[in-house]
Amino acid sequence: MVNIARTELDRIGGKSLPVAAVATAFPSGRASLAVKKIDTQDAIDAGANEIDMVIDRGAFLSGRIYDVFEEIRVIKEICGKKAHLKVILETGELVTYDNVRKASYLAMIAGADFIKTSTGKVAPAATAPVVLVMLEAVRDYFTLTGEKIGVKPAGGIRTTKDAIKQLVLVKETAGEQWLTPELFRIGASALLNDLLMQRMKLRTGHYASANYVTVD
Amino acid sequence: MSDFEYANAPESKAIANIAPNYGLFIGGKFVDPKKGKSFSTINPATEELLSKVGYGDKSDIDAAVRSARAAYTKIWSKMPAKERGKYLYRIARIMQERAREFAVVETLDNGKPIRESRDTDIPLAAAHFFYHAGWADKLEYAGFGSKPKPLGVVGQIIPWNFPLLMLAWKIAPALAAGNTVVLKPAETTPLTALLFAEVCQQAGLPDGVVNIVTGDGITGAALVNHPDINKVAFTGSTEVGKAIARSISATKKSATLELGGKAANLVFEDAAIDEAVEGIINGIFFNQGHVCCAGSRLIIQENVADEVLEKLKKRMSLIRVGDPMDKNTDLGAINSKEQLNKIEEISKTGDAEGANRWSPDVKLPTKGFWYPPTIFTGVTQSHRIAREEIFGPVLSVLTFRTPSEAIEKANNTMYGLSAGIWSDKGAKVLWAAKQLKAGVIWSNTFNKFDPASPFGGYKESGWGREGGRHGLAGYLASEAKVNK
């Protein structure tokens, strides 16, 4: 799909818009490292500017931390200067906040440019406490190294109100510097429609209906 | 200047129907004080006048006690326990119905943020009535004998820091146990008590079961010294608590006292640091630090002290100080000029005695009484700011190297109300909880209250407990003790 997306965007004047692609046997991550490497290279060759990888949750939960680290490092190597690396932790499968924190640090040390909560296939996804923990990790990493890593909550953010709460979390935890798409993005689909409906209410003064917003 | 500034979120005052004057609530009605005197209550955030309330003197106290005694003898002591309970349930439900009104009045009269009144004070107050309503007809199972008896008429004096909540802590158990009450609210915060009187009327509570006499320290003394009360319940300063203990020493009156504190909040090296920082903030800045159990001494293990302090200061910079009626506000107004003076006086000794003061840059409003969130580092045990209760948003920070040293410093005080422990190691938490001489121990949390949880202090933090099964003891005649 990456070439199609790239071709279409270039055609309608969106040459500067980056394309993000999932790779590494998304969403389960259950394939050999060799396959994951090819998957990643493929996406980059097709024009992806950003790669969304998933961590190996089986390895993480069974204690093979170095394996998780190594996989991220290798994928980052392939991305090189051509693509940013987003590392999806799949926090719903990690379950505890301690695990989310640990996985966040691991991903950052291994080279993640962004840490992301979920694939969107598992609930619970980007709850406020999980996002808070990741923002704390990112903040502490910045204090230690001076490097700013981005955070992307994805999944479960359906309303504009939810989104605003997330933005407040970012401002109060990592800080105002993170309130930019380079460092914070929300992964959502239904959210856009709610945002449009809220915009309609602000403009017209009365409550809007989903019938007046298209689904794609 | 950022793109993401918060808008104001003002709560409307409209729901608060504060009358220009209030009388005293005696015998089920609002009556004028016998000498016709009144005094003002203001909004400490704006210094605006809210209302003029009746000033109760000795003769008014006498009328109230007589009314309470008559109600006890003729009605309340004869009423079946389950009916008593039903009155308390009614009161709880009406408080819940009028919760928003209570929250707004409380914030206007006290200066605390509306978020606190709305989310903490008022719900807990209603919960206290609900909890104790359930005890009224189950006292024989409470562990105080098979036929526990009330004491009779109780005189109750409450402070200004949690006006409605302190009223609930006093009146709910007293009534559940079968006593009648005369309650004297704090001088600067009478309004929610008077609103509560209206609730008693709406609940159809028999006349004289609850009497509320507004006034000052002299009014309180008249109540303590009235010959026909059986018990005194007091929450306030240790100094006044001792004075009360002396006043009643030659009488048959019993007393429960909830007095001051200088709680240690211990952060061990293996604490979850971000959580601990939230707990420290809550411990000292919740309710502007006007809390007897405030975590006013932070004692950090030396090897994590820098990290904790750095995070603490960053977090303090996010505290929003200002209009208590704004739902975004974290830190509200200091309750009175008098209290502000006290905070300033003791804090200045921190500077004078060599501690290092730090506050984030906050713009304080020009009218009203305000103090910025403040910490002092480099504090030692002998500093006044480490020993005396400041009762304001001022935190004294000390350090320790070994766990025994932490305990020694924490216990080195004549107070013993509460303490906090931050550590992720279970055995250590339980060990510290055992060593600490405090009546309420919060491990990996702080400032949690519940009607089912007994609250009270060791040493000079007071006598007895409030809340839970243990709190009933103060309102029932003892099986084993005698009053000569």
Add this chain to the structure above:
Amino acid sequence: MSSLDVNKTYKLFIGGAFPRSESGRVYEIKGANKKFLANPALASRKDLRDAVVAAKSAQSGWANATAFNRGQILYRIAEIMQGRSEQFVEEICALEGITTKAAKLQVVEAIDTWVWYSGWCDKLSSVSGSQNQVSGPFYNFTTPEALGVIALFAEGKPSLLGAVRTLAPALAGGNSAILIASESFPLPAITLGEVIATSDVPGGVVNILTGKTSELLPWIGSHMEIDGVDVAGLNKKQEDEIKLVGADNLKRISRFAPGNHPERILSFMEHKTIWHPIGI
């Protein structure tokens, strides 16, 4: 000529030893028959001071012993007292002038009182503690803990039982004690000290003073290291005085009806409530 009795010198009991009063003073006790019985020590404020030091230093070890251990020690006191019954009966008869039968009943009741309180040590938190159902994800429990150093003014009559029924409950709760024997009927209290000394009670947990109540009273009332007082042996005026002075450190002061009750233990304990969050 039959052999001459070797009369006992009645000394104080402090820190597990039997010293004389540091003041060197004694006072005379005559029996019910008006004949000389003994010269027990006339304790001074310095003896009291030393007793408090001993009590304070021994208290945390006593409170930190297991409840089972405390219970066993209180039971041992009953065992040793049983062995000395006749000695107590004789002493009580001479002092109080009651019949042997009445004295025996008193001694039996005193022994049974130790047994009764011994059984309470490890049941206090079951009966008086609680796990509290707070409305949030917290584990919350309340547990009774020892108060500290308790001063006990023993009743005069019954001279042995009066001392025992104040002492046993104070100890059961993990406190250390300073027993002030009745001024007029002090002797069984000191003999009780001998029982205590041979019953595995750590030194300083129990201290026994004889002397003038009115002399010791103000020093006890104002001592900032004494946490609680049982005023059984005081009259109303003395009780009022000690309550007035005791307010300076908010001493927990109680007077109990005769008879055994767990409230006698719990009145000299403090309830501690502990919260901990529940979650992963």
